[in-house]
Amino acid sequence: MNSNYIMSNSPEPTSLRLPVTNSTVPFWHKEKHPIHDEGSDTPLPASSDVVIIGAGYAGVATAYNIVKGNPTDQKLSVTILEAKSVCSGATGRNGGHLRPDLYGHIPKYIERYGAEAGEKLAEFEIEHVQALKELIERENIECDFVMTRTCDVWTTQQQVDQFKAVYEGMKSHGFKYMEDVEFTEGEDAEVISGVKGAMACTTYSAATLSPYKLITQLLAIVVNTGSVKLHTNTPVVSVRYSLDLSGDYLVETPRGTMRADKIVHATNAYVSSLLPQYSASVIPCKGICCHISLPEGSAPPPLKYSYIIRDKDSVLDYLIPRADGSVIVGGASKNFRPFRDQWYDNVNDDTLIKAVEGYYDDYMQRTFKGWESSGAKVESIWTGRPVPSRYNEFVIAGFNGHGMPVIWLAAKGLAEIICQDEKGETDIPELLITTWNRLRKARDGPVGGDILSN
Secondary structure (H helix, E strand, C coil): CCCCCCECCCCCCCCCCCCCCCCCCCHHHHCCCCCCCCCCCCCCCCEEEEEEECCCHHHHHHHHHHHHCCCCCCCCCEEEECCCCCCCCHHHHCCCEECCCCCCCHHHHHHHHCHHHHHHHHHHHHHHHHHHHHHHHHCCCCCCCEEEEEEEEECCHHHHHHHHHHHHHHHHCCCHHHHHCEEEECHHHHHHHCECCCCEEEEEEEEECCHHHHHHHHHHHHHCCCCEEEECCCCCCEEEECCCCCCCEEEEECCEEEEEEEEEECCHHHHHHHCHHHCCCCCCECEEEEEEECCCCCCCCCCCCEEEEECCCCCEEEEEECCCCCEEEEECHHHHCCCHHHCECCCCCCCCCHHHCCCCCCHHHHHECCCCCCCCEEEEEEEECCCCECCCEEECCCCCCCCCCCHHHHHHHHHHHHHCCCCCCCCCCHHHCCCHHHHHHHHHCCCCHHHHHC
16 A cells, blocks of 8 residues: 545554664765754644644645645645654655555556556656656755756566567557656667666666755645644654543653644554554654765766666666765665564664665676776675554555655645545546545455565
8 A cells, every 4th residue: 555544433542653762874864954853942832723643754745735835825834743853754765766556566456456447556656756846846946956867777688578568568558658667678778778788678768866854844834834843852652532522632752741633643664553453554664875975986887867777687676876976775674574573563763674784885896897906895784674443533644665756745635634524526546545445454454464465
């Protein structure tokens, strides 16, 4: 499941999971925004129209769209409660890759729900590239945003044959967006991609950016409107109905309790801590990501694309180049999948994944032509978590490590629902909306669902 919302009766949480205190430090946090720890010691308001739990991409995007995209005349007060600092979770730990999925998981959704549903989901993701570009330009946000093309690379004949079957299948549906996909096979694939041993590659439109810079600046904008209050280092330990029949929620934190008319759970990996009915549907899974830098004076061939690369052992890595010649690269999940205790149902981002220790040390040298003597080395490495409620209580979580091209417009749709008291329509694809049937299916199905079956 990706971003979702539902209104219904929910059980009380049975156990509380909070972020660890000494997380690995991602590259994106190298230069912290002044808002990073805002509101840590200021008093909580007594009440708020909307309380958003979580100050990452999902929470901040929802707040922005409630305040600046409200389709009604009403002005809602919003309070954001964050357990640690702003973007301390998956948002500040991802690869900065705004890459729509055109044919990766879409065939699975087509098989389960039909071609129309699969096409709508792909187009929803594609819309994010232009939507975020327009947002960044409108708000004058400096977040290293670059419109580019992403390059998928396959390095064995078996991989190529499997993809060609998918590629032809997607084209047979007549999806217009597939016209943007340029497929190359044979010797030219290595020339175009720059990847050693490439046997085939595709390119299509995408973007790269600093997720931390985007979200912290966006948050500062909405806080400056006066309609949004931010309190970092304020974990929510329970959410319950008020007993005075007011219809309010009581939101409890170690720093005090406040009332709210509406609740938005934007805690991704931690959502089942307060909403245990999600325990089989949103499962935190650790990943690995790193920043690889170049020594002064080194000038290997510049990278023209962002990448998804499958090596000869079918280990998949994602990569984005940065303006200074360094790169952000992560993935390697095939190498650590057998060691389930190190990554599955795990929120401890204070330790790296031992099974892939050293994997990225010479990654650029062994992967890209012309980088053999570059001196590229891992500068920093970190780990993170890529991952129904009551009336007026909503969830936007469970992004499967793929939140960049999903969250913004999902948050926009959710904000419209909140502002219109669930009376309005939304453009959120049906596949992203939670139902009790989907939750029961996950609960009663095989442990781990698609996560462990792939």
